[in-house]
Amino acid sequence: MSGDGTPESTPLRAAWIVVPVAVVMVLFIALLATRDTGDAGFASFSLEGQVAPAIVGTTIDDQPFDLDDFRGRFVVLNFFQTTCIPCVQEHPELVSFQNDYAPSGFATVVSVAFDDRPSNLRDFFDRFGGDWPVLASDTGSIIVDYGVPLVPESIVIAPNGEVIKKLRGGIGQNDLEFVIAEWQEANA
Amino acid sequence: MTKRLASWLLVGMIAVSALAFATIDEGEPRTAADRAYALSKTIGCPACNGQSIAESAAVIARELRIEIAVWIDEGKDDAFIRARLRERFGDDIDYTPSGDGFTSLVWILPVVFGAGGVAGLVVVFRRWKREGDLSASEADSDLVAATRASRADD
Numbered sequence: 001m002s003g004d005g006t007p008e009s010t011p012l013r014a015a016w017i018v019v020p021v022a023v024v025m026v027l028f029i030a031l032l033a034t035r036d037t038g039d040a041g042f043a044s045f046s047l048e049g050q051v052a053p054a055i056v057g058t059t060i061d062d063q064p065f066d067l068d069d070f071r072g073r074f075v076v077l078n079f080f081q082t083t084c085i086p087c088v089q090e091h092p093e094l095v096s097f098q099n100d101y102a103p104s105g106f107a108t109v110v111s112v113a114f115d116d117r118p119s120n121l122r123d124f125f126d127r128f129g130g131d132w133p134v135l136a137s138d139t140g141s142i143i144v145d146y147g148v149p150l151v152p153e154s155i156v157i158a159p160n161g162e163v164i165k166k167l168r169g170g171i172g173q174n175d176l177e178f179v180i181a182e183w184q185e186a187n188a
Numbered sequence: 189m190t191k192r193l194a195s196w197l198l199v200g201m202i203a204v205s206a207l208a209f210a211t212i213d214e215g216e217p218r219t220a221a222d223r224a225y226a227l228s229k230t231i232g233c234p235a236c237n238g239q240s241i242a243e244s245a246a247v248i249a250r251e252l253r254i255e256i257a258v259w260i261d262e263g264k265d266d267a268f269i270r271a272r273l274r275e276r277f278g279d280d281i282d283y284t285p286s287g288d289g290f291t292s293l294v295w296i297l298p299v300v301f302g303a304g305g306v307a308g309l310v311v312v313f314r315r316w317k318r319e320g321d322l323s324a325s326e327a328d329s330d331l332v333a334a335t336r337a338s339r340a341d342d
């Protein structure tokens with residue numbers, strides 16, 4: 001920069017300002033572009049491979065419930081809400097999964113209601129079917145323990161109590177069978 | 189002390205006072221509810237965009253507020269609560285940026301841009317001062333005199 005105020009020095013002076021700013025901006029954009037999005041940050045789930053947090057409570061049928069009682073079989077912990085459309089849509093898949101695998105003691109579904117009334121839940125199961133434990137009271141701590149921000153979400157738990165996978169959104173029976181088969185293969 | 193220097197000192201004092209008021213810690217929350225609220229303001233709602241759980245009406249935000257209150261009643265400290273929530277919902281739930289890795293940029297960049305801004309102002313003020321000290325050369329004086337003379341003739 002000459003500093004003599006002549007017109008010839010203006011482009012050079014502008015370059016001294018524009019080039020470093022442009023370099024910083026490009027580096028910043030490159031950093032942001034290569035970072036995970038905010039959604040991915042919230043989606044991170046560290047329970048996989050860990051022992052599932054304890055769940056002790058009472059079902060909507062007033063039966064005592066303890067997740068530890070289900071050791072020895074796969075558990076699909078399904079977080080849902082009766083007013084949630086994807087939850088309604090996935091429900092037949094859960095019913096089918098339960099019908100195929102619960103009688104032999106291989107696996108079971110356990111539902112955790114998200115801010116729902118027991119009467120709504122009873123109506124829901126009367127209408128859409130399904131016969132498995134449903135937890136409705138004091139489910140807030142379960143939702144936090146399992147890191148569930150939205151429904152539907154399902155968490156597959158192995159017979160040894162280890163969390164295998166969290167499945168976000170509506171699921172199908174095939175998804176559950178795939179996750180279980182994959183775990184069995186890895187632990188054969 | 190000149191009038192000009194006094195006004196600059198006054199501006200500086202106001203700026204420093206404002207910064208001090210803005211950054212001084214308000215102290216420990218007085219009650220468990222105060223502490224829960226203060227913590228909730230710095231925890232993001234995992235089901236919302238850009239809202240803290242203190243201001244969100246989402247179900248998960250409400251459950252998190254309740255759970256934080258329970259943890260506080262159980263004697264858990266803020267570090268435990270933040271760590272537990274980050275473990276369950278991911279790092280982005282914690283609105284208090286850490287000082288390492290990529291997140292450290294939120295601490296570094298304001299300082300860098302602030303220092304750059306101050307340096308720029310110093311350069312500009314110096315140039316103004318230098319230009320203000322310029323005195324007219326003999327040629328400049330001749331030019332002004334010639335212009336005045338021509339206007340007087342008109």
